[in-house]
Amino acid sequence: MKSGLSGVGAAKVAAVILALAILAVLPLLTSSNYLLGVAVSGLLMTVAAAALNLVYGFAGLLSFAQLGFWGVGAYCSAITVMDAGGSFWAGVLVAAGVNGLLGLAFGYPILRTRTHAFVVATITFALLCNLVARDWISVTRGPLGIPGLPPPRLLGYEIEGSARFFYIVLGYAVLALCFLYVLETSRIGLTLKAIKQNETLAQSQGISPLPYKLAVFTIAAVITGMAGAVFAFHLRVVDPLIFDFYYMQTFLIIVIIGGTGSFWGVVLAGAAMVVLPEALRFSNDLRMVIYGAILVAAMLLMPRGVAGWIEDRRLASLRANLR
Amino acid sequence: MIPLLEISDLVKAFRGVRAVDGASFAVQAGSITGLIGPNGSGKSTAIDCISGFQRADAGRVHLDGTAIDGLPPQRIARAGLTRTFQDVRVYDTYTVLENLLVVAKPFATTNWADAFLRTQKFRETHGQAEARALDLIDLVGLTRLTHAPALILSYGQKKLLAFAAAMMSNPSIVVLDEPVAGVNPTRVNEVAEIVRAANRGGTTFLIIEHNVDFITSLCDHVIVFDRGRKLTEGPPAEVHRDPLVLDAYLGVEPGHEPHLARAG
Missing domain, CATH: 3.40.50.300 (P-loop containing nucleotide triphosphate hydrolases)
Incomplete structure (x- = not known):
């Protein structure tokens, strides 16, 4: 369509290369396990948020089931390694497989419900996952959880230390985000947002909503579950706290602040949500107060998120030019 | 008959x-x-x-x-x-052109993998669909607004766009x-x-x-x-x-x- 890169496109490419370069050398810049740990959880939560964005921002499905998939993924990898004697990699693949099946089996009936009913059903799913983790003691070891997860091994070498683990996480995050980017910018993404905007109109144009919704619900379940599986090896322990609402709330904040339906908005917000609380450490007493105030201000000034705010500015200037 | x-x-x-x-x-x-x-x-x-x-x-x-x-x-x-x-x-956030490209039938010969990977077949199909869409946009007289988001259209223009989409x-x-x-x-x-x-x-x-x-x-x-x-x-x-x-x-x-x- 357009030949060459527009100014915005070139700036985006430059920003992505810069961000990747910084991330790639991050372990060389700091030896702090704490900072690398912050980066690891930030990357994984950004991936989970980007998966939520596919379901919520593109297909219009406000799914709290992501929290369930995140925790189920963590348990899958932990059980594969500790009880079945599998490797970390096998654990992540098992998490992908189990979450794929779970996404299909749970999504098929529940995607027939709409709006509030859908939200309630997905919350129930997450609560049920938590309940199973707590009470199916023979498999999950109940509230005690599964401690002592060993570091992953690659080609016979133990990937010991935060720096090496960080590269695994970075690799997974880049792969998952690339997949989502390619998917969301394809015609599939265009169709998804059409279904979100007006489902009856989409149907009148020959589009079957259910297969699209089921596909993205399942894809998001797999990506979130794999992120949870990796996250378990960051924590080195999995217990029912993996289903803490804190995680879901973080995914949601990232998506809403970034702008629902915007890939770059959500990735940016993911980075900001990691950097911000750390940058505010200069004041330990007021840290969370300031963090909260910034979130409230962001929502008041940009109710449709950063990406929505930019879009509104663009439309306003377009209108001004036309009239 | x-x-x-x-x-x-x-x-x-x-x-x-x-x-x-x-x-x-x-x-x-x-x-x-x-x-x-x-x-x-x-x-x-x-x-x-x-x-x-x-x-x-x-x-x-x-x-x-x-x-x-x-x-x-x-x-x-x-x-x-x-x-x-x-x-x-109409789809308010989509451009006039995108409103027509959403329609499923012109892409019936391609599947999700084609769309995801932007295969040669998909790109050809997309080109044909776009040509048809531009013809229809011309038919309803919205050519000037081809790349404008539908939400800036007037009520009558939106009706014409909806007509073009039904023809797509x-x-x-x-x-x-x-x-x-x-x-x-x-x-x-x-x-x-x-x-x-x-x-x-x-x-x-x-x-x-x-x-x-x-x-x-x-x-x-x-x-x-x-x-x-x-x-x-x-x-x-x-x-x-x-x-x-x-x-x-x-x-x-x-x-x-x-x-x-x-x-x-």
């Missing part, structure tokens, strides 16, 4: 009120057929049933000899019957639900011209509309609905002189009640 669209004994009731009550009518291939009738006569419910958005309680719908009743709306659209909506519907899949018949209601009267003739041009291209039209001039000038056949079924039909000039039709619209005059029996 079998009609392109044939409706027989269609019934749809809401809590016992029979909105469509045994309607039977046919639309001939290549025609521009009008569907008129007083408010509440069941026209909209009938086309909701025909296009699959509501499920009829009884009756059959045949498109080109194939039964389409009971199918979901997306299957009916892919079978060749598309429609517009009375409350104009190259359907055999398009059902237009009040195409000129709320449109600036000076523009009504433009819409009629656009419909005529599309009709010359081979598309059949079934048009629900209250604008008598629009229907009279455009349609070669008019079906009149009253109380959920066909009251009469014929060429527009004859239908408008039919006392049955005047009764249906204006009510029965005192001392002139030959049609009361029909209601019972």
